[in-house]
Amino acid sequence: MKKFLKKLLSINSKKQIPSNTKPTKAEEIEMKEISFETVKDEIKRIFGNTADLKADDVLVGKSEAIIFYLDTVINTDFLKDMLGQTLESPVEQDFKITSEEELRAFGKKAFGVSGYKLINTISEMTETILEGRIAVVIKGIPAALTISFINSEGRTVSEPTTQTVVRGPKDAFVEDISTNINLIRKRIKNHNLQFEKFKVGNETRTSVYVGSIKGVVNEKILEEVRKRIKDINISAVFESANIEELIQDKSATVFPLALNTERPDSVCSALLDGKIAIITDGTPFILLVPAVLTDFFISSEDNYQNYFMSSFIRMIRYLSFMIGLLMPSAYVGVLTFHPELLPTTLLLSVIAQREGVPFPAVIEVFIMEITFEILREAGVRMPRAVGQTVSIVGALVIGQAAAEAGIISNIMVIIVAITAIANFVFPNYSFANASRLIRFVLIIVASILGLYGVLLVLIFMVAHLSSLRSFGVPYLAPVAPFIVEDQKDIFIRTPIWFQNKRPAYLSPSSTDKQKPQGSPSPPKQTKGGSGD
Amino acid sequence: MLKENISLSQLITLVINFLLGSAIVVGVGLEAKRDAWMVVIAGFFIGILIMSAYYFLLSLQPGKNLFEIMEICFSRPVAVVMSLVYICYFLYIACRVIRDFGELISAAILPLTPIEVTVVLPVLVIGYILYMGIEVLGRTSEIFTPYTFAFMLLLFIFLYGSGNIELDNLQPVASTGFMPILKAIIPSISVFPFGELIAFTVVLADVTNFKYSRKVSLMGVAIASFLLLLSVFLIVTSLGENIALRSNFPLLSAARLVSIGEFIERIDALVVFIIMLGILIKSSVFIYGGLKGLEYVFNKPYRFFSIPVACIVSIFAVFISNDFADHIKEGLYVDIFILHLPLEYGFPILVLATLLFKKWRKDRGSGKEAKA
Numbered sequence: 001m002k003k004f005l006k007k008l009l010s011i012n013s014k015k016q017i018p019s020n021t022k023p024t025k026a027e028e029i030e031m032k033e034i035s036f037e038t039v040k041d042e043i044k045r046i047f048g049n050t051a052d053l054k055a056d057d058v059l060v061g062k063s064e065a066i067i068f069y070l071d072t073v074i075n076t077d078f079l080k081d082m083l084g085q086t087l088e089s090p091v092e093q094d095f096k097i098t099s100e101e102e103l104r105a106f107g108k109k110a111f112g113v114s115g116y117k118l119i120n121t122i123s124e125m126t127e128t129i130l131e132g133r134i135a136v137v138i139k140g141i142p143a144a145l146t147i148s149f150i151n152s153e154g155r156t157v158s159e160p161t162t163q164t165v166v167r168g169p170k171d172a173f174v175e176d177i178s179t180n181i182n183l184i185r186k187r188i189k190n191h192n193l194q195f196e197k198f199k200v201g202n203e204t205r206t207s208v209y210v211g212s213i214k215g216v217v218n219e220k221i222l223e224e225v226r227k228r229i230k231d232i233n234i235s236a237v238f239e240s241a242n243i244e245e246l247i248q249d250k251s252a253t254v255f256p257l258a259l260n261t262e263r264p265d266s267v268c269s270a271l272l273d274g275k276i277a278i279i280t281d282g283t284p285f286i287l288l289v290p291a292v293l294t295d296f297f298i299s300s301e302d303n304y305q306n307y308f309m310s311s312f313i314r315m316i317r318y319l320s321f322m323i324g325l326l327m328p329s330a331y332v333g334v335l336t337f338h339p340e341l342l343p344t345t346l347l348l349s350v351i352a353q354r355e356g357v358p359f360p361a362v363i364e365v366f367i368m369e370i371t372f373e374i375l376r377e378a379g380v381r382m383p384r385a386v387g388q389t390v391s392i393v394g395a396l397v398i399g400q401a402a403a404e405a406g407i408i409s410n411i412m413v414i415i416v417a418i419t420a421i422a423n424f425v426f427p428n429y430s431f432a433n434a435s436r437l438i439r440f441v442l443i444i445v446a447s448i449l450g451l452y453g454v455l456l457v458l459i460f461m462v463a464h465l466s467s468l469r470s471f472g473v474p475y476l477a478p479v480a481p482f483i484v485e486d487q488k489d490i491f492i493r494t495p496i497w498f499q500n501k502r503p504a505y506l507s508p509s510s511t512d513k514q515k516p517q518g519s520p521s522p523p524k525q526t527k528g529g530s531g532d
Numbered sequence: 533m534l535k536e537n538i539s540l541s542q543l544i545t546l547v548i549n550f551l552l553g554s555a556i557v558v559g560v561g562l563e564a565k566r567d568a569w570m571v572v573i574a575g576f577f578i579g580i581l582i583m584s585a586y587y588f589l590l591s592l593q594p595g596k597n598l599f600e601i602m603e604i605c606f607s608r609p610v611a612v613v614m615s616l617v618y619i620c621y622f623l624y625i626a627c628r629v630i631r632d633f634g635e636l637i638s639a640a641i642l643p644l645t646p647i648e649v650t651v652v653l654p655v656l657v658i659g660y661i662l663y664m665g666i667e668v669l670g671r672t673s674e675i676f677t678p679y680t681f682a683f684m685l686l687l688f689i690f691l692y693g694s695g696n697i698e699l700d701n702l703q704p705v706a707s708t709g710f711m712p713i714l715k716a717i718i719p720s721i722s723v724f725p726f727g728e729l730i731a732f733t734v735v736l737a738d739v740t741n742f743k744y745s746r747k748v749s750l751m752g753v754a755i756a757s758f759l760l761l762l763s764v765f766l767i768v769t770s771l772g773e774n775i776a777l778r779s780n781f782p783l784l785s786a787a788r789l790v791s792i793g794e795f796i797e798r799i800d801a802l803v804v805f806i807i808m809l810g811i812l813i814k815s816s817v818f819i820y821g822g823l824k825g826l827e828y829v830f831n832k833p834y835r836f837f838s839i840p841v842a843c844i845v846s847i848f849a850v851f852i853s854n855d856f857a858d859h860i861k862e863g864l865y866v867d868i869f870i871l872h873l874p875l876e877y878g879f880p881i882l883v884l885a886t887l888l889f890k891k892w893r894k895d896r897g898s899g900k901e902a903k904a
Contacts, residue, residue: 337641337642338641338801340797340798340801341798341799341801341802343794343795343796343797344794344797345794449642449645449649449650449653450641450642451641451801451805452637452641452642452650452804452808453653455805455808456653456654456657459657459672459676459808459809459812460657460660462672462675462676463657463660463661463664463668463669463672464660466664466667466668466671466672466675467664467665467668474671476671476675479674479675480542480670480671480672480674480675481539481541481542481670481671481674482539482541482542482674
């Protein structure tokens with residue numbers, strides 16, 4: 001059966017690809033094996049009939065040369081300048097490059113130490129051209145000089161769109177990877193902050209940087225991250241989510257096992273805690289691993305506010321997680337199975353409101369929750385121009401018309417509204433999505449088994465959560481396994497001068513963040529000294 | 533097989549939930565009527581004693597569980613036979629615990645749902661937890677324990693606040709003499725729940741810091757005894773001895789009395805959920821004991837057995853007795869003498885004696901060699 005299928009597939013694939021459009025492959029040909037005249041043909045053969053590949057004959061000094069580049073990738077203005085100033089410069093016209101050493105010296109002189117690179121094979125040359133460099137091949141020299149002319153046009157650094165704060169840095173990552181690393185480097189001026197480069201994606205060859213602080217990060221976890229990124233075998237990477245999916249410990253889960261953020265300050269504080277940042281080219285979202293559940297409840301603004309307030313807000317977040325998860329199912333469960341739990345007057349008012357409603361509670365909840373999910377999805381996907389319409393229609397449908405028509409009760413509107421708003425409290429969007437899914441499971445179970453079923457699902461969920469690991473770190477750490485020292489920044493935020501240790505669940509190489517110190521206090525008055 | 537470990541804090545929560553488990557459902561020491569609190573206090577000392585004894589047994593062969601120790605004491609065939617006995621015993625108690633709970637659910641919150649349904653779901657959750665391993669059980673228990681504490685405390689405050697606690701219900705002390713109290717201590721409370729700590733002869737072998745686990749597990753016994761004492765105190769003072777003795781689920785009946793400001797009323801459905809966590813942990817620990825036994829007998833990782841065994845437990849939890857009265861009677865009059873006393877006290881003492889004898893002979897032998 002399998003063989004048959006394979007055969008079928010192979011026949012199909014043969015039919016679909018006519019022989020003249022077969023993908024070409026850059027072979028490992030050394031530059032010295034190939035003559036100056038044939039380089040052009042070889043490169044043209046590799047790139048096929050793409051319109052943006054340019055191969056121009058130029059003179060470098062007195063030597064004949066060809067330059068190769070993709071004019072869509074490089075900055076052509078720079079190229080024009082360079083051609084005028086250095087390569088065909090009238091001042092230094094009378095030099096001639098005859099050997100690799102001279103080429104190297106020329107590169108160093110003309111483009112600075114880091115601007116040029118010498119390469120020796122055709123496949124390397126192909127890759128560098130794709131990266132946005134130009135390749136200069138000079139007659140009689142078995143090497144090519146490549147110069148970076150990358151056209152780094154893109155969005156400029158702007159305010160974050162998903163993780164906003166009232167007080168705190170207002171810059172966010174962009175799509176360009178070097179800008180992103182620059183944003184991190186600007187905040188942590190430390191030579192121990194290191195970025196390792198990987199190429200991921202067989203077709204896209206996307207750059208992925210793994211950033212960590214040496215001496216802080218746990219080397220074992222770092223090694224595991226390296227290994228997993230090297231093991232990735234996928235054709236394309238467009239977003240860090242692609243990478244997240246390929247490196248997480250367990251894929252059969254709705255919970256995110258890596259934290260994603262577009263805030264440079266979040267990344268920096270995580271790096272200093274001993275976490276590892278995975279930065280993908282082409283996306284503003286940076287992955288932070290290992291992630292634990294409590295990370296998703298922490299906003300970077302917690303550290304920029306009064307710690308009493310931050311602690312309170314953190315409590316609100318945990319509470320709203322429970323509300324967002326449990327409110328609709330508790331409504332169904334209580335109304336269907338345990339009406340005695342409600343105080344009599346409340347019960348009477350709920351029942352009076354539900355009097356004309358033609359559906360059982362569970363159907364009512366489902367109608368409203370699904371409607372809300374539809375509205376929400378519409379709100380994200382719709383063209384900006386029609387946004388107003390959807391929100392007005394949505395508010396009217398959800399809020400007023402349905403209740404007035406007697407299809408649903410008013411209390412249901414309240415419950416859906418509270419649930420929805422509670423779900424938006426999370427600092428991290430991907431975690432809110434997990435609770436959205438579980439909510440529906442809970443509603444179904446509550447309609448069959450009441451609160452008993454809800455609790456069973458919750459226990460199941462907690463068991464599942466405690467079986468999860470993110471790069472070997474238990475997902476529920478530092479709550480289960482319970483670590484006393486780490487409780488300073490979990491449910492409440494203690495003052496910064498009190499948080500002197502890095503999280504122990506990451507087992508960082510050095511545990512001390514800063515020297516233990518006391519609370520800041522006014523200068524002590526000497527004995528007997530009276531105030532003015 | 534990867535060695536799994538549970539931490540000390542997980543151990544303590546396991547011990548606490550384990551002891552509360554079904555004991556809090558059916559009530560302990562209520563045979564002694566208003567003197568039940570004395571029974572629980574005596575039970576605490578017995579619990580300390582027996583936990584120390586089990587720890588001592590395991591500390592003679594660190595890292596080995598009951599089944600492996602039996603092999604050291606006797607030969608493998610004997611150990612396999614005795615393991616099978618213990619496996620059946622553990623699974624049987626797990627069935628009984630689940631049945632207690634199933635009865636509670638059908639009596640208190642889901643009267644129309646067949647007991648087969650209410651029983652099979654928690655057992656499947658247990659099967660999943662144990663499939664994930666003892667670590668997951670430890671962490672789950674760690675997460676939920678604070679809620680158990682909080683609920684117990686709230687119940688106390690609510691009962692006190694609604695004026696249901698009448699200390700007069702505790703008087704007079706020992707009005708019918710000490711015999712009923714003694715009878716409730718030995719054998720009742722010393723086999724249920726404290727004797728059931730035998731299951732920890734399997735779990736203790738998985739603790740990271742075995743050195744400290746004695747202190748920690750004894751602390752767990754102490755905290756659990758305190759909570760049991762609190763529950764018994766609440767039951768007797770709020771219900772009075774007669775209702776307490778006749779009620780099937782005394783703590784539930786006590787919770788029904790709560791009424792504060794005509795807002796917090798009928799919280800018995802919530803009490804069921806405190807109980808549920810204890811039940812879940814208790815039967816998980818017993819099933820884990822059974823699974824470890826199967827692992828020893830068949831030399832296969834215990835995970836393979838977890839789901840099938842969960843199915844068996846859920847079926848037998850239903851088949852085990854005809855109705856609740858039958859179920860309770862079996863527990864009170866049959867199990868104690870046929871199962872609990874020999875397997876919780878008799879056989880472990882035999883194992884301990886054999887181990888000590890072997891050790892003594894070995895010490896003497898090596899002493900002689902050293903002399904020669």
